[in-house]
Amino acid sequence: MDEFASIRHWTDGRQAAERQRAQGVVIGIGDDAAVVEAPPGESGALQWLLAVDTMVETVHFNSATMSEADVGWKALAANVSDLAAMGGVPRHALVSVSVPRSWEPARMRRLYDGLYACAEHYGVAVIGGDTTSSPAQLVVAVTAVGTVGAGKAISRAGAKPGDIVFVTGPVGMSAAGLHWLLAAGQSGDEAVPLAAAQAAGTASLVQAHRRPSPSVRAAQLLAARGTVTSLNDVSDGLASEAWEIAGASSVKLALRKSQLPVSGSLAAYAHSCGLDPLDWLLYGGEDYVLLGTISAEDAAPAKSAMAAEGMPMYLIGSVEPGEPGVDLIRTADGSGGGAGRPKERREPIRPKGYNHFA
């Protein structure tokens, strides 16, 4: 199959015309550029959101840690998460793939299976891309386009002293899943089967790594309240993202270790490895839950409103004045546990995370 036949094989007939129409697509895949208009039926002025995320074979995945369909899903999901982290609605995606000659055609088709599954799940119209060969590793760069009400985008720069820090789901699961996959997958060059993870009790960790679920609905609900002052997705790890908010907002974030959401399977797996889960919680990354700050008076009401919709929201700390930074507050051991306030110990957290050039 040549390049053009390949593109048709990957993309023809994969999305209903209605999906493309609903997203204002005038000209989609196949011309020099795609043409889109603002979706109909929206009230008020919109602004456009644009983000790009790239996955590189051997850097972000290998054949044991993820199937091709997982790679396709996650390449788009990472972008959808970036748009959610601005409070926006995902609408369009363009896909650049650089394909090694050693990749059999069926592998790329499966990659697009996962990509289109993610697109349908989040209502995204795939409208274009570019296809090149690659001398060695597969590289997938997805650009996503979304909309947000004019002036309503939530940046990372608005956190204020007194605000409450929240996350919309447990963190560290993706990193723990990757840890298990790297150990389990050393022998083969096929993706480690999910059944093996189920047998080991790590299925939810593995799925968090392979098929992250961006918090689009949670972002909509939170953004509509008008009280969220900053928002990031946890792509580089809680510590790194908290530092980004602290730096952009010129504030200190104080996180309470006891409030960090730890999934049961994460705790069990860490215990079985003899590891402290804190490292994964703070530095794991690729969780794609939302980390944000919200005005103190609306924190509890927002948490209730989220719960009513079946979505978790964990209040994990507070915003303080001071030099930009992130502190972790631990309740000191041996503090008695009586009626008095337990002693607390603070330590600064470094802005570590996965750093591509470190």
Place this chain on the structure above:
Amino acid sequence: MDEFASIRHWTDGRQAAERQRAQGVVIGIGDDAAVVEAPPGESGALQWLLAVDTMVETVHFNSATMSEADVGWKALAANVSDLAAMGGVPRHALVSVSVPRSWEPARMRRLYDGLYACAEHYGVAVIGGDTTSSPAQLVVAVTAVGTVGAGKAISRAGAKPGDIVFVTGPVGMSAAGLHWLLAAGQSGDEAVPLAAAQAAGTASLVQAHRRPSPSVRAAQLLAARGTVTSLNDVSDGLASEAWEIAGASSVKLALRKSQLPVSGSLAAYAHSCGLDPLDWLLYGGEDYVLLGTISAEDAAPAKSAMAAEGMPMYLIGSVEPGEPGVDLIRTADGSGGGAGRPKERREPIRPKGYNHFA
């Protein structure tokens, strides 16, 4: 330098705030996604154009054929050309780079020198991107966003029998330049200096390869006439692009060999190599001039109007009914050259071009 410091080093202070404002940038580089609004002062409704183009080290360039700054320029220029080929105005760009650890920091900074030079030349605001490491080769994927008047985008599907086929500049120069560079650059791992090309008489060919100039102004002028029925940029070669118009429009394109624009330096270089320049003209690619069709009655007036603005427009053939395809018409040798019409010979041209999977 870590990843975040690198991004700042490449991008901070590189574009005036006025450039970003003029392009409706609300939030640029540094958050989860960029936020843009339609530029002020435009009359009538707009539609958005989106395109992505990728350059891969060893596939599209190597250290001898192009400097880092050339790669940056061309990665953006290829996208600007895609937007021009829809009749649009380029506005925004996002840049995904996958950087080998072996690349010294100064090399990436120079890549961004070229990218920002191209951005300034075409009035494009660079608004975001993604930075990852790469195990081996550099990969640059640029996404460009532009605007076009609602309903005014020129696709490749509107060519009609009777229309005239045109190009907006000479073709084959980039391929000839690459041919010379590959021969000249075998020894070193530095980009072949332009002075060497000047000495060899191939400077214009080398510059066509390294610093292509998308036909944005020409596209604006032509689109405003309302008589252009299809438009492509010559990224994959004249034959391939003509085939795309023929296929999308369900027509035959008949090109006259004698009308194809051949630059003097291309002819001289081909002669010095003992090669027929026709191969470069038809199959060279990466010229980024425009290939299109225009109504017969407006072909000559459009050519005059373009000439008045100092821009070439070559009328190279016509559109015919029939099965989709492309024919080359040669004037037969020995046809006498008298007052009678010279004999003609037709041959079908294959849709060959640079194919990444061929």
